[in-house]
Amino acid sequence: MAAPGQHPIVFSTLGPGEVVGASWLAAPYKWMFDARAVELTRAIGIDAACLRGKCDADPALGYEMMKRFLPIVIQRLNATRLQLLDVYGKR
């Protein structure tokens, strides 16, 4: 993530099998952060609008996608909270 005129801030490192983003899942469907590959990376990109259309048409598929992605989103939320707590700082 980079603010104008400032150096980018790295807040997460991803490894094999991990999901880069879930912004496609909920409105407004906008990327909030970017990602940079620091080594040879093979990634799969999915047409988000198409996938959302299929989820709307097939609630079983949509529910399955939610069940798979929601834990990831919650895990990242918890990790972000832990980072914000600054537990290694002086108290």
Next chain:
Amino acid sequence: MASAEMTGLAPAIVTRRDPFTPDLYRVDSVVAELSDTVTLTVSPVTGQRPSFQPGQFNMLYAFGVGEVAISISGRADAGRSFIHTIRNVGAASGALTRLAPGDVLGLRGSYGIGWPIAEAAGSDVLFVAGGLGLAPLRPAIYHVLDNRARYGRVGILFGTRTPTDILFRSELESWRTRLDIDVEVTVDHADASWHGHVGVVPNLLAHAAFDPRETVAFVCGPEVMMRFTASALIAAGVAPQSVILSMERNMKCAIGLCGHCQFGPHFVCKDGPVMRYDQISEILSLRQV
């Protein structure tokens, strides 16, 4: 004065010295680890230092300032010296971090229950440290590395605030060159010049190779970090009784008398600081204990 024979009372037999009287130790060396953290090597002014178990602590006394509990961060077989890594977080610890070689301090110890490293023989071993929590784990890491054949897979997972806050950095880098252990380091915050892992310590578990059914995890760091890590370890399949934490509380007497370090039914100074997660998980999440 009436004699014991006259009063019928047995005379007091003084076989132990006052447990609150510190021994005098001299600072042999000071290593600046971080901007607010130093490692002191101290040796007794007279005699030998007592033996200790990895995970135990000493009470260090900065004369005229105060006494504070500090874990031992050096080898259990390190000659006649104690090694302590101290962060300046208050008056007493700050005074200790300002000591110079040749200065004298008071020391009582060693106290508490250490890491059950002998019992972990035959198992995979995970060391999970956050910030200064690497210091109390270091003696146990030395023991496992010195007796590498007795253990299964060994992993060291370390998390800290930023790349400039990495404790024992050269030692972590040295351990990382070994082919028989996994060492992973993460930081909470970094700029683009850091090419290592960014994220919280529990996320490193996904990068560590271990059999959760045969793993003993030794965890030390801020309490919130330990709670998250313990949850992640158990979610990964590690048995709660195999998750071992080192607790930190305000210790005064260090011998289970004063109650300053009371943690539910436990006194951290004598029942800990090393404790099994399954024995404290109920009270670990309470807001006030």
